[in-house]
Amino acid sequence: MSIEEKQNEIIEEFAMFDDWMDKYEYIISLGKELEPIEEAQKNEENLVKGCQSQVWLVTKVIEGKLVFLADSDALITKGLIGLLVRVLTNHSPKEIMDAELFFIDEIGLKEHLSPNRANGLASMVKKMKTYSIAYSALNN
Amino acid sequence: MEATTAMALNIEEIREDFPILHQEVYNKPLVYFDNAASTQKPLQVVEALTNYYLNDHANVHRGVHYLSQKATDKFEAARETTKRFFNAESSDEVIFTKGTTDGINLVAYSFGEAFIKEGDEIIISTMEHHSNIVPWQMLCDRKKAILRVIPISDKGELDMEAYQNLLSSKTKLVSVVHTSNALGTINPVKEITQSAKSVNAYVLIDGAQAAPHQKIDVQEIGCDFYVFSGHKIFGPTGIGALYGKREILEAMPPYQGGGEMIKTVTFEKTTYNELPFKFEAGTPNIADVMGFAVAMDYMNSVGYENIQAHENALLKYATDQLKQNFENVRIIGEADNKASVISFLLGNAHPYDVGALLDKMGIAVRTGHHCTEPLMNRLNIPGTVRASFAFYNTFEEIDLMINALKRAEKMLM
Numbered sequence: 140m141s142i143e144e145k146q147n148e149i150i151e152e153f154a155m156f157d158d159w160m161d162k163y164e165y166i167i168s169l170g171k172e173l174e175p176i177e178e179a180q181k182n183e184e185n186l187v188k189g190c191q192s193q194v195w196l197v198t199k200v201i202e203g204k205l206v207f208l209a210d211s212d213a214l215i216t217k218g219l220i221g222l223l224v225r226v227l228t229n230h231s232p233k234e235i236m237d238a239e240l241f242f243i244d245e246i247g248l249k250e251h252l253s254p255n256r257a258n259g260l261a262s263m264v265k266k267m268k269t270y271s272i273a274y275s276a277l278n279n
Numbered sequence: 280m281e282a283t284t285a286m287a288l289n290i291e292e293i294r295e296d297f298p299i300l301h302q303e304v305y306n307k308p309l310v311y312f313d314n315a316a317s318t319q320k321p322l323q324v325v326e327a328l329t330n331y332y333l334n335d336h337a338n339v340h341r342g343v344h345y346l347s348q349k350a351t352d353k354f355e356a357a358r359e360t361t362k363r364f365f366n367a368e369s370s371d372e373v374i375f376t377k378g379t380t381d382g383i384n385l386v387a388y389s390f391g392e393a394f395i396k397e398g399d400e401i402i403i404s405t406m407e408h409h410s411n412i413v414p415w416q417m418l419c420d421r422k423k424a425i426l427r428v429i430p431i432s433d434k435g436e437l438d439m440e441a442y443q444n445l446l447s448s449k450t451k452l453v454s455v456v457h458t459s460n461a462l463g464t465i466n467p468v469k470e471i472t473q474s475a476k477s478v479n480a481y482v483l484i485d486g487a488q489a490a491p492h493q494k495i496d497v498q499e500i501g502c503d504f505y506v507f508s509g510h511k512i513f514g515p516t517g518i519g520a521l522y523g524k525r526e527i528l529e530a531m532p533p534y535q536g537g538g539e540m541i542k543t544v545t546f547e548k549t550t551y552n553e554l555p556f557k558f559e560a561g562t563p564n565i566a567d568v569m570g571f572a573v574a575m576d577y578m579n580s581v582g583y584e585n586i587q588a589h590e591n592a593l594l595k596y597a598t599d600q601l602k603q604n605f606e607n608v609r610i611i612g613e614a615d616n617k618a619s620v621i622s623f624l625l626g627n628a629h630p631y632d633v634g635a636l637l638d639k640m641g642i643a644v645r646t647g648h649h650c651t652e653p654l655m656n657r658l659n660i661p662g663t664v665r666a667s668f669a670f671y672n673t674f675e676e677i678d679l680m681i682n683a684l685k686r687a688e689k690m691l692m
Contacts, residue, residue, distance in 0.1 A: 159305055159639040160636070160639060160640070160686065160690075163635070163639060163690065164690055167632075167690055167691065191630065191631045191646060191647040191648075191661075191662060192629060192631040212629055212661070213629035213631040213632050214628075214629065214632050214691055215631065215632045215635050215636075216629075216631065216632075251635075
């Protein structure tokens with residue numbers, strides 16, 4: 140599934156919620172289901188520091204594709220990074236670099252990506268993109 | 280008119296003065312419990328701003344024409360109002376600033392230039408806001424002075440014995456918060472000042488969180504400097520005031536150079552204006568000064584005793600309700616003497632999650648470290664959820680918060 144198709148799939152999933160609390164309930168459940176990263180990998184190197192909640196991001200390269208694992212100390216943040224990981228993981232660096240993330244806006248969660256939200260999410264997206272650029276540069 | 284005896288406030292009537300409170304967010308009635316970050320503005324303050332711009336605006340102090348004179352009269356009348364708010368001896372001791380942070384930076388720079396030298400010590404406390412830490416660190420870097428920190432107890436009170444032990448002939452300045460923004464603790468500023476005076480140290484009190492709740496009296500405290508912000512006392516943003524004792528302000532060099540602060544300028548030598556203008560370079564924030572004065576009048580008309588009686592009742596009710604309804608709630612800051620600020624943690628729930636869910640249920644609280652990172656490190660927590668009340672808040676709003684917290688707890692635990 141392409142990055143665009145994955146985003147459309149998420150938009151469809153969220154379309155069934157008309158109440159904010161149901162939406163958040165779903166996000167929290169996504170966070171709880173997120174594949175955990177090893178405690179040892181929750182280190183300074185993998186830390187994306189937000190002002191309030193923290194995010195850890197681990198990136199691997201498997202057969203030329205970037206695979207992301209992520210975790211957070213806050214559940215809502217964890218659910219949101221789960222969505223971001225789902226959209227961007229297992230794609231080529233070029234696909235990730237070119238990806239336009241429209242789903243966050245579409246499902247009404249844009250505020251969480253704004254820099255003043257201080258949850259490390261905006262920095263995480265930046266970091267994912269930076270990895271792709273760095274990896275492409277290394278291989279060209 | 281300040282009420283002399285406390286009487287029950289008519290909160291519904293007061294709320295009519297604050298149109299912003301009568302709105303829905305996400306289809307829920309807004310409950311505004313982020314007053315420690317900034318308070319809402321009564322119509323009277325907004326009207327003062329509008330009226331100034333529509334009818335009275337001109338530059339102050341230098342104009343010979345009618346409007347300039349009118350604006351100047353009102354501007355200086357506002358300084359008199361601020362003088363009374365501080366209970367300062369003279370309006371020359373009242374400097375208009377951009378706010379608390381600006382006031383502290385002014386003192387850190389100007390007082391620091393004249394009074395601090397290598398090896399001197401400046402004492403602050405563990406519960407300071409970053410704005411009462413960083414300017415002193417910068418000063419200590421410039422002057423090779425030393426920063427000392429008063430520890431606190433687990434309840435969130437200053438360790439006064441440790442404070443006494445920190446004081447010495449090297450102590451030049453003690454700068455402490457009157458009321459903690461993160462814990463609500465009201466510090467014994469008079470006692471702190473008296474002790475500092477016993478070693479001839481100067482004292483600055485950060486009153487950002489005290490001014491919205493209680494009568495300020497700089498002569499009673501005996502401090503040398505006192506700072507607070509307009510936007511936290513129901514006034515405009517971008518305006519605040521610094522009180523400084525005349526003889527100290529006179530001994531301090533100007534903070535910024537420019538118009539208004541000079542007496543004469545030649546390329547060879549400039550002489551500076553008298554107090555308070557020496558510290559007010561450039562065209563001042565005239566409009567916000569007008570709103571600021573009206574905000575102080577407004578607080579006086581509500582009456583400090585009424586404000587305190589109502590806010591203390593809100594604080595007690597909220598504390599009791601939290602403890603009754605949530606087995607695993609942890610109140611952060613349990614000082615005996617506390618303002619209407621309640622910081623807490625709900626089990627292991629992250630403050631960010633609690634705040635984000637409360638927001639969607641219409642409740643505005645603050646989450647995070649509240650610009651007091653060293654305090655959070657001392658308490659070994661990442662942050663708190665903070666509900667802070669003003670006199671326009673109600674018991675029903677606390678009930679709404681408790682219900683919202685119950686829902687959040689179910690979702691997060």
